[in-house]
Amino acid sequence: MTQKRRIPRLLQFALVVFGVYFGFILVFDVLLGQLIPRSLLTMYMVFVVSGALMAFTFTEEGAHELVAPIKALVEDPSKRKLRNAVFVIVPLLAGYYTYTSMLPGFEAPVELRTIHPAPPSKFKAYGKSYNLTTLENPLRKYQKEDPVKFRELVKAGGEVYIKNCQYCHGDKLDGKGPYAVGLNPTPANFQDVGTIAQLQESFLFWRIATGGPGLPAEAAPWISSMPVWENFLTEEETWEVILFLYDYTGRQPRSWK
């Protein structure tokens, strides 16, 4: 049998596990700058540890070699001092971990809410009932029929916007108005492809007219800062501001057709 100096198998095992662990942290937290969620990391590590265990104990000889140092620690009388130290340190570490994990946390509860809830088929505003499945912007037709009038309507919508909406949704319609920082949830960003470009004008009309309090429960109406605009804007002004939102961002409303 040739005598080769090798790393003990137990140390190899520890190196593999810790290597993978710090590899994850290096790649995600340091290189990508995106913290890997601790729960996800724990789950990955369970797989890594069990995988490594399987690989290291594939042959009986290998398994024996892996646990040999541990067995020696328990059985070998010459390792008495080390054993005593390990037997003090291991329970202490376990106790410390239990203590810190049971201390109460002060992190705010997570609030989940649906940002674009499914609209109702009907809703009430301006003392009328609207059917959301058939509702259309009555001013949209002027885009083709009377472009001059259409420009005027867009401009009127812009004035409604700047007087009423920019405080939160911003001059640039990017959801970063001067008061946006004080709101939670934050105001919608109309420049984002995921907002008005994905919606029908009727959806916007519903959201504007009935505001935060008009949201269904899954969208947490009690924290939405969106005012109930039927209290402040006329029906016509609401349709005008919708024209403006699409015109300024260069987006097209979705249609039923």
Place this chain on the structure above:
Amino acid sequence: MSRLVLLAFCTALFIAGTAAAKPGDADKGKEIYDKRCTWCHGAEGDGAGAAKDMLNPPPRDFTSGNYKIKTSSFEDMTPNDDDIFRMIRDGMPGTSMPGWSDVLKEQDMWNLVAYVKTFAGFDKPPATQVDFGTRISSSAESIEKGRKLYEDGDRCVECHGKSGKGSASKRLKGDAGERTWPRNLTKPWTFRGSDDPKDIFARISTGIAGTEMPSFADPKSKKKLTVEERWHVANYVASLAKTGRKVDADNTVVKADKLQGDLPNTPDDARWEKSTPTTFYLVPQLIGEERYFKPSNDTITVRALYNDKAIAMLLEWDDRTRSIPGDETAEKLADAPIAEDGVAVQLPVTIPKEMQKPYFGMGDAARPVNIWHWKSGAKDAAESINLLNSRGFKEIEKRDAVAAGLNAKASYSDGTWKVLITRPLTTSSPEKDVQFTEGKFIPVAFAAWDGSNNGEKGSKHTMTTWYWLLLKPASGYKPLVAALMVMGLFAGGLLWWVRRARNPAG
């Protein structure tokens, strides 16, 4: 080779740091202006856009030729192209003017500069510039020199106050005759032209056109400062701006520590210093009639302590005026009529078990809220604490604050209100009052009124959305017991293993 790299690096830094003026095309600038800028600044550049009456400060009137943030000398009205460019690119903190660099290309912004200048007929660059001399970097020594100059002969104190919070001692007005207030120097996020000492130096040197902020470089001024002195003052002002009352967006929880013994019974009790401050943004009330658009204050700092019997909350916010209706000094400083200053805490009557809370705007029909509303009092009325239960804006019930054990004590000093509100943890009417429980996350919201600003009163106030209040429980014995048990288990297991290893037969 390394020299070349260094040279390239320095050049890059230089280009990044200063926007090198490029010739703009005014006609192309007009196209952008008409799409993006008219809403506030008006088609004629006179600041008369649709939003004019709703903005504070009002949109700049470019025809006046007054440029507040500039680096040409105080004698020269004309700004540098670079000054205008910076305002367009970076926006103006604390105003409705956003930075446009994410929407407009650099050349577009230079084209806008060229067009905007035409409103005041600026066709030549300024003849003289601010002399920055040699920058003196900040140090304890420089800051101390700056403090002396700031306070000497009330040079800056006259308007900005000793604390820098702009507590008013005189009435100021802007070029359009509007009431203006001195900058609160402890809120760097509201500095229109940034809180870099170099920018502060420029403001001190040029003054702020169209306001009562004078140039301290003007040799004719009795309060004039040398270049070196202005650097010291700039460093001092920048040091005032280092504040612990900045909003930390990640911290949404007011954490109340538990005290053994009595709670503080004054706002200035030294024990408050040890409690944890949490600062929130305040925004004007825009959801219910009558809406409010021109607030003077943007933050509130909250601390809380509790013991076995009661909870104490300390609410602190900056207000340049102590508004006491009927009081002569107070009325001299502001436009009449002034109203009382005030602050309010909103809590749900029932702490929600699930996610659903009362509507953040004064509750809703199914979920009422408690409102503790403190008011500063009038000349012939003492300060007061009021207790309201409300189910929305319209259904408000006035209740007996004394019966609920609600107490308040306030102090006002050098531009800051501190109001201490205490209440027993539990009351005799749990169906009407929130009952404070250790370790639970309790929704909490705040509101404030500056009675000397644009008629803040009633629904016209600033407010927050829902945040959290947590009475931090003492951790108790459970974690310790659990830790001891786990330690015992491990030790026992190890011993068993050793015995078995030595005596495999058992």
